[in-house]
Amino acid sequence: MNKIEVEGATVELDREGFLRDLHQWSRQVAVELARREQIDLGDEHWEIIDLLRSFYKEYKVSPAMRILVKQAGIKLGREKGSSLHLLRLFPGSPAKVASKIAGLPKPTNCL
Amino acid sequence: MQEADKSLLVVVRHGPYQGQLAREALDAVLTAAAFEQPVSLLFMDDGVFQLTPNQDGSAIDAKNLATMLAVLPMYDVDRVYVELDSLNLRAISPESLTLPATPVGGHALRDLFVNNAHLLSF
Numbered sequence: 001m002n003k004i005e006v007e008g009a010t011v012e013l014d015r016e017g018f019l020r021d022l023h024q025w026s027r028q029v030a031v032e033l034a035r036r037e038q039i040d041l042g043d044e045h046w047e048i049i050d051l052l053r054s055f056y057k058e059y060k061v062s063p064a065m066r067i068l069v070k071q072a073g074i075k076l077g078r079e080k081g082s083s084l085h086l087l088r089l090f091p092g093s094p095a096k097v098a099s100k101i102a103g104l105p106k107p108t109n110c111l
Numbered sequence: 112m113q114e115a116d117k118s119l120l121v122v123v124r125h126g127p128y129q130g131q132l133a134r135e136a137l138d139a140v141l142t143a144a145a146f147e148q149p150v151s152l153l154f155m156d157d158g159v160f161q162l163t164p165n166q167d168g169s170a171i172d173a174k175n176l177a178t179m180l181a182v183l184p185m186y187d188v189d190r191v192y193v194e195l196d197s198l199n200l201r202a203i204s205p206e207s208l209t210l211p212a213t214p215v216g217g218h219a220l221r222d223l224f225v226n227n228a229h230l231l232s233f
Contacts, residue, residue, distance in 0.1 A: 067186060
């Protein structure tokens with residue numbers, strides 16, 4: 001079983017490292033999930049995580065990359081609405097990695 | 112070389128909580144939209160119930176589908192249609208729908224099927 005220990009509690013993950021129970025997310029869980037991706041969370045990461053969580057709260061859908069870029073541009077300013085900015089923060093597959101750390105399901109249209 | 116026509120029509124014909132069909136349809140639409148493919152969405156038959164307000168899927172642990180459909184404008188999916196007869200048969204007024212959907216019937220309905228290269232029915 002894929003799992004992490006955070007502050008004495010066991011948090012179960014699926015095969016790809018996404019939370020099995022989204023309610024188990026906390027900022028400490030995010031820090032631990034990020035550590036597994038070799039990411040040290042800073043203010044700019046948290047901006048994206050908060051953006052993703054409020055998007056999901058409203059629509060119950062994790063946004064695909066193009067939509068995340070657009071949202072970041074609208075909510076955080078144009079210079080942050082770029083794939084490069086997101087790639088720098090969440091290398092590899094930003095929408096997928098950031099959703100994972102934000103405790104959301106994998107974006108449905110993410111291969 | 113001429114580009115292949117990738118235009119896609121997704122037809123939704125089942126109610127919001129009849130199995131996973133509604134979710135699958137939304138996934139297909141969002142996937143096409145995420146890759147900037149031209150996609151149109153048509154609600155007909157019991158599919159029009161997906162656009163009705165005050166849905167509550169909590170008894171079967173399902174997410175509110177109307178909430179999820181609200182994401183479509185974020186994905187720039189603006190070609191959303193609803194078949195007029197299906198609405199009338201179920202006494203649903205076009206004004207009450209949760210998404211701005213264009214009511215279609217007759218020729219406009221036929222054109223939707225004729226003018227899109229690919230069809231997915233859910």
